[in-house]
Amino acid sequence: xxxxxxxxLLSEGVGLDAALAELSGRFDVASxxxxxxxxxxxxxxxxxxxxxxxxxxxxDGRLVAGAGPCYRELATAIRPAAWGERLFAGDLPDGPLxxxxxxxxxxxxxxxxxxxxxxxxAVRVLNGDVKTVVRLVLGAESAVLGxxxxxxxxxxxxxxxxxxxxxxxxxxxxxxxxGELGLEESGVALHDEAVxxxxxxxxxxxxxxxxxxxxxxxxxxxxxxxxxEMLRTIELTLxxxxxxxxxxxxxxxxxxxxxxxxxxxxxxxxxxAEPLGxxxxxxxxxxxxxxxxxxLDVLVLxxxxxxxxxxxxxxxxxxxxxxxxxxxxxxxxRRMVGALESDRTRGLLAGWSEFLGQLGRAGVNGGGDRLxxxxxxxxxxxxxxxxxxxxxxxxxxxxxxxxxxLRKQGKELRYLLEIFAGLYPAGAVRPxxxxxxxxxxxxxxxxxREVQATMLRSLGGELVAADGGPAALLTLGVVLERIxxxxxxxxxEFAERFAVYSAAGQRRLIRDSxx
Amino acid sequence: MTRIIASYNIKGGVGKTSTAVNLAYLAxxxxxxxxxxxxxxxxxxxxxxxxxxxxxxxGDKLVTGRSDVGGLIRGTDHDRLDLLPADFSYRRMDLAxxxxxxxxxxxxxxxxxxxxxxxxxxxxxxxxxSLVSESVFxxxxxxxxxxxxxxxxMRTFPQLERVLRDGADAPAVLAFFSMVDGRKRMHREVxxxxxxxxxxxxxxxxxxxxxxxxxGLHRSPVAEFAPRGRAALAYEALWAEVLGRLNGGxxxxxxx
Numbered sequence: 001x002x003x004x005x006x007x008x009l010l011s012e013g014v015g016l017d018a019a020l021a022e023l024s025g026r027f028d029v030a031s032x033x034x035x036x037x038x039x040x041x042x043x044x045x046x047x048x049x050x051x052x053x054x055x056x057x058x059x060d061g062r063l064v065a066g067a068g069p070c071y072r073e074l075a076t077a078i079r080p081a082a083w084g085e086r087l088f089a090g091d092l093p094d095g096p097l098x099x100x101x102x103x104x105x106x107x108x109x110x111x112x113x114x115x116x117x118x119x120x121x122a123v124r125v126l127n128g129d130v131k132t133v134v135r136l137v138l139g140a141e142s143a144v145l146g147x148x149x150x151x152x153x154x155x156x157x158x159x160x161x162x163x164x165x166x167x168x169x170x171x172x173x174x175x176x177x178x179g180e181l182g183l184e185e186s187g188v189a190l191h192d193e194a195v196x197x198x199x200x201x202x203x204x205x206x207x208x209x210x211x212x213x214x215x216x217x218x219x220x221x222x223x224x225x226x227x228x229e230m231l232r233t234i235e236l237t238l239x240x241x242x243x244x245x246x247x248x249x250x251x252x253x254x255x256x257x258x259x260x261x262x263x264x265x266x267x268x269x270x271x272x273a274e275p276l277g278x279x280x281x282x283x284x285x286x287x288x289x290x291x292x293x294x295x296l297d298v299l300v301l302x303x304x305x306x307x308x309x310x311x312x313x314x315x316x317x318x319x320x321x322x323x324x325x326x327x328x329x330x331x332x333x334r335r336m337v338g339a340l341e342s343d344r345t346r347g348l349l350a351g352w353s354e355f356l357g358q359l360g361r362a363g364v365n366g367g368g369d370r371l372x373x374x375x376x377x378x379x380x381x382x383x384x385x386x387x388x389x390x391x392x393x394x395x396x397x398x399x400x401x402x403x404x405x406l407r408k409q410g411k412e413l414r415y416l417l418e419i420f421a422g423l424y425p426a427g428a429v430r431p432x433x434x435x436x437x438x439x440x441x442x443x444x445x446x447x448x449r450e451v452q453a454t455m456l457r458s459l460g461g462e463l464v465a466a467d468g469g470p471a472a473l474l475t476l477g478v479v480l481e482r483i484x485x486x487x488x489x490x491x492x493e494f495a496e497r498f499a500v501y502s503a504a505g506q507r508r509l510i511r512d513s514x515x
Numbered sequence: 516m517t518r519i520i521a522s523y524n525i526k527g528g529v530g531k532t533s534t535a536v537n538l539a540y541l542a543x544x545x546x547x548x549x550x551x552x553x554x555x556x557x558x559x560x561x562x563x564x565x566x567x568x569x570x571x572x573x574g575d576k577l578v579t580g581r582s583d584v585g586g587l588i589r590g591t592d593h594d595r596l597d598l599l600p601a602d603f604s605y606r607r608m609d610l611a612x613x614x615x616x617x618x619x620x621x622x623x624x625x626x627x628x629x630x631x632x633x634x635x636x637x638x639x640x641x642x643x644x645s646l647v648s649e650s651v652f653x654x655x656x657x658x659x660x661x662x663x664x665x666x667x668x669m670r671t672f673p674q675l676e677r678v679l680r681d682g683a684d685a686p687a688v689l690a691f692f693s694m695v696d697g698r699k700r701m702h703r704e705v706x707x708x709x710x711x712x713x714x715x716x717x718x719x720x721x722x723x724x725x726x727x728x729x730x731g732l733h734r735s736p737v738a739e740f741a742p743r744g745r746a747a748l749a750y751e752a753l754w755a756e757v758l759g760r761l762n763g764g765x766x767x768x769x770x771x
Contacts, residue, residue, distance in 0.1 A: 073595075076546045124592070130734075131565035132592040164597055165589035 004162035004170060005070035008183035009155045016121050016138045019158065023136065026176050027125045030132075034121040037141060041115070041191040042087065044108040045240060045249070047204020052104050055191055058083075063092070065100050069189040070159055075100045086111055086245055107301060109246035113204070114194035115144040116154070125173055133169035135161040143194035152197040157190065158183065207233045207252045215373025215423040220270040222372035223263050224359045226419050230256040230263075231353060241290075242337050247297040254294055257287050262415040266379045270370065275355060282348045289339040296329040299452050306479055318479070320472040324459055376420045377514040383413040384510045391498045400450055403494065407443035410436060428513030435506060439497045442490050449487030453480055517630040518761060519623075520637050521655035521686070525671040527642035530661040530693035532559040533727050533737075535639035537750040538659070538757065540736035543596035545754075547634035550588065550597045552626070554608075554651070555641040558601035564591040565734050566600050573604035575611040578621045584628045592735075597633075609646045618646055623654035644678060652679065655686045657761065661693030661721065664705035672713075689757055691717035694727075717760070719753040722746060 010019055016034055023029055042056040043049045049056055055071055057064045058079055065075045077097040084091075087110040089102035101110075118141030125134040137159040142151040160177065162170035177183045192202035211229060213222045233256035240249030264271070264280050303325065307315040339345060387409045394402050414436055421429045456476060463469045463476065500506075522535035535551055543549040553560035558568025566589045576582045588597050612618040626636060640651050652658070658679075662672060672690065679685040690713070696702055710716060721727075724746035726737045733740040738747040 129565045129567075132590075163590035165587075 004167075005068065005072055006160045006174060007070050007186050008158045008160070008177055009186045010138075010158060010183065012155065014156060016119060016140050016156065019138050019156065020121065020123060022181060023123060026180065027173065028127075029123050029125055029136075030130075031121055031123040034119045034138075036117070037120045037139065038117045039115070039141075039191075040112050041194070042110040043113045043204060044105050044110060045204055045245065046108070046206055047113075047202075048104050048106075048108060049101070049110075050192075050203040054101075054104070055189060056101060056110060057191075063097055065097050069187050069192075070161065071189070088246070107246060108248050111245060113200070114191040114198070116141040116190060116194050117144055117151075118142055125169065127166075127169065133163055133166040134173045135163060136173075137161070139190070141190065141194075143197040145198045152194075154190065154193050154197065157186070205236055207237065207256070209418055209421075211419065211422060213372060213420065213422055215371065217372050219267060219370045219372040219375040220359060222376075222420075223267045223270060224356050227260055227263055228356050228360070230260040231349065231356065234260075235349065238340060242340060244333060247301065250290060250294050250297060254287065254290050257283055257290070258411065259415045259419060261287065262412050263419065266383070266412065266416060267375060270375065271359075275351075279348070279352055279355065282344075282352075286345065286348065290336055293329065293332040293336040295451055295455065296325060296332055298448060299455060300325055300329060302448070302452065303479070306482060309482075310475070310478070314475050314478070317468070317471045317475040320466040320468045321456075321459070321463060321476055324463055324466065328459075372420070373423045374515070376416060376423060380413065380416050380514040381510055383409060383416065384507075387413060388502045388507070391502060394494070394498075400446070403443055403491070404447050404450075407440060407447055410440045410443060414440065424514055428509050432506065432509060435501045439494075439501045442493045442497045446487050446490040446494070449483045449490065453483050453487065456480060456483070517633055518635050518657070519626065519630075519655045520635060520657045520659055520757075521640055521651045522637060522659045522661070523640040523648070523651060523655075523675075524642060524660055524662070525644050525648075525675055526663075526668055529642075529663045529668060530721060530727070531555075531642070532563070532639050533730060534659055534661050534693070534721070534750075534753075535637045536560055536563050536730070537736045537738070537747075538754050539596060539635065539637040540593060540738060541751060541754040542635045542637075543593055544738070546595070548595050548632060549635045549637070550599060550629065550633045551637045551639060552599040553601035553639050554605060554622075554647065555601055555639055556603050556605040556608075557641070558603075560639045561598060561600040563730055563734055563736075564589075564598050566591065566598050568601040568603065570600055570602035570604075574602050574608045575604060577602075578608060578611050578625060579615055580621075580624060584625055585632075588629065593739075605641070612646045612650060619649045619653045622647075622650040626654060644674070648678075652686055653684075657687045657689050657757075659757065660688055660690040662690055662709070662716075663694045664692050664702040664709070666701075666705070669705060669709065672709075687760070688715070689717055689760055690715070691719055691721065691753060691756075693721045694723040695720050696723045717753065717756050719749060719756050721749045721753060724749075 020029075020031060038059065040058045042058065053067055054074070055066050057066060057071060061079045063077045063079050064071065064073055066072055067074050075096040077093040077095055080091065080093055082091075088107075089098060089105055092098040092101060118139065120137055120139040120141075123136040123138060124132040125136065127133045138156065139159065140153075140156040142153045144151055158177070160170070160173060178185060188202075195202045209229065211226055213225060234253055237249045237253040237256070240246070241253055261280065261283050264276060264283065268276065268280075300322075303318070303322065307318055307322075310318070387406060390402070390406050390409060394406065414433065417429055417433050417436070421433075456479070460473060460476070464473050466472070520538075522531040522538075524531055532555070539549050539551045551560055551564075553568070556568075561568040570577060570582070570587050572582045577584070577587070584599070588599050590597050612621050615621055622638075630636065638651055638655060641647065660672070660675065662668060676688070679688065692706055692709075695706070706720075722745055724744065726741045726744040726746040729740070730737060737744060737750060741747055
């Protein structure tokens with residue numbers, strides 16, 4: 001059923017009527033009157049649909065998931081009546097469109113990334129039986145910027161869509177368009193051009209690390225570049241955290257803060273002690289003020305997954321708990337946003353940026369004499385040794401805090417490995433990260449379940465007073481049992497995961513490769 | 516899940532092609548990926564979609580699995596609506612089927628190769644009771660049976676019911692009155708009588724309308740050239756009622 005599609009850019013200044021006249025002179029065509037178009041394109045902040053080669057378009061009350069630059073239709077749905085500027089997978093109508101989009105965007109929200117409006121005219125190329133053998137769409141559209149005031153006219157386009165079984169007619173049309181008419185084929189989708197016209201980046205904003213650092217360069221200069229990248233992520237994600245677009249903004253911001261703190265700690269000897277000490281205290285504060293809101297985000301997401309495992313009537317009994325969590329999350333969020341919008345945060349970020357700038361400029365003029373690869377390798381070996389020692393001392397009777405501390409060290413090591421991955425052989429970094437991630441997943445599940453169980457228990461008093469509270473409390477008991485069972489299972493997995501992580505082969509890999 | 520719906524009647528001239536073409540058009544217009552297979556060697560559906568009634572290699576190669584079915588399908592003038600054209604050689608399809616193993620499963624096997632591409636497949640069947648019909652009954656989940664409320668026409672319905680009663684996994688029968696002239700007393704009487712005798716008939720009635728005859732002139736579904744006419748409205752009502760039956764659990768089977 002898939003139709004072969006191509007698009008061409010019309011010459012600058014050529015309108016729809018002139019283009020139609022050109023086409024009529026070369027093919028037998030029938031055309032419909034031109035129609036107004038008004039489209040909104042949705043994607044996640046990090047461009048997950050774009051990365052999957054998809055676009056989600058809202059037009060005339062319909063939603064269309066299209067593939068490729070010509071938006072080959074894959075799934076459609078009627079736009080729901082309640083339709084906002086921020087949509088999660090669950091807000092999409094149940095059906096093929098949600099099945100296609102949901103697994104790609106996961107917990108991220110869809111937000112408008114581009115708006116266009118203009119006119120389009122459908123033209124059909126006909127054969128001797130007056131049968132449509134190629135479909136054309138002439139479109140002249142503008143990008144609507146910001147609040148909808150300004151518009152930027154985009155190059156007019158001609159979409160050419162083949163009709164199944166009429167390949168020769170399609171080939172003839174293409175030859176004529178690119179040969180006789182000299183039209184330029186374009187692989188850039190209309191909405192990408194619209195995003196660019198508004199000063200944006202097609203494909204969204206990635207917070208993924210892709211640092212190209214030189215191991216034989218000064219350690220301080222490398223650390224400054226890496227921390228500059230973290231600062232960029234903090235500044236990019238901060239507006240999304242404040243606007244509460246989706247939970248990933250806060251997650252990404254907190255990861256960037258933790259990575260910053262990790263480099264500050266691990267490479268402290270390369271920095272001047274002051275003002276580094278002050279910045280370390282301030283970043284610690286930033287981590288603390290964003291923690292409770294993130295814990296509640298995780299709990300809300302996990303509770304949704306747990307609800308899905310309960311019978312429908314039991315799941316409904318948890319509604320008062322869901323409401324309570326949302327209220328608590330809102331309260332914590334307000335506190336967090338207050339802190340993030342405070343002079344203290346603004347001062348911290350501006351001061352940190354200034355400090356990194358100074359160090360960067362000093363680095364260009366010489367900087368320290370210790371090499372980045374050597375310093376980071378030393379730290380990786382050291383943290384690995386510390387973790388191995390700490391892990392070996394953990395047994396079934398060890399307090400939970402020992403596992404939590406081990407997880408913290410694991411995070412420290414993981415950040416070093418991820419941030420400075422390019423300095424060491426991929427054959428050493430990849431298996432180390434894989435084994436560490438497996439261990440961290442177990443430790444993380446154990447700690448998350450502990451935190452969640454404690455938090456849910458603390459809600460009991462408030463919950464029982466709520467409407468439907470007693471029933472919710474009973475079902476909460478079932479949920480708590482499951483949380484504790486999962487936490488227990490994670491703890492039971494620990495020994496096995498740690499054995500893999502601290503095996504002789506892995507120890508050798510660390511010792512020999514991170515130098 | 517692909518739904519295969521056959522437009523079928525033992526008798527000819529009852530509106531099978533109009534039913535298949537108009538309902539397939541409405542399905543596609545509603546967003547469903549739709550295919551019509553014109554099984555009638557007369558090629559009326561193919562004609563209405565302006566597509567040559569010609570299949571490379573003929574019906575013999577097609578039903579014996581020696582043709583690339585996907586390569587034979589043609590896009591119509593309408594979004595999401597494709598056609599597997601008729602071929603004059605389909606007049607010998609009975610013989611071609613008879614020469615195969617498990618002949619009644621052949622049409623379903625032909626469609627299996629392209630079923631994933633479509634939400635609905637409509638079979639526009641020739642008027643007969645034959646090996647082709649048996650193969651249609653195996654492939655289709657539902658049979659749309661247009662009934663002209665006239666004595667001779669109505670005689671064939673009990674015959675069809677008998678044939679289907681013998682089948683182990685027969686398709687659901689969705690019968691409705693077609694080509695109805697409300698001014699004719701006989702039409703009214705036959706419809707009343709049938710309504711009493713057969714409680715499962717669809718309620719929508721397709722009128723004997725000039726617009727349906729004009730489909731041949733326009734070579735197009737009625738909704739394209741007379742969207743507000745009573746024929747177009749009747750087909751819309753019929754499709755809505757069929758969808759209700761299909762979605763209400765009345766459908767026979769998915770693609771096998």
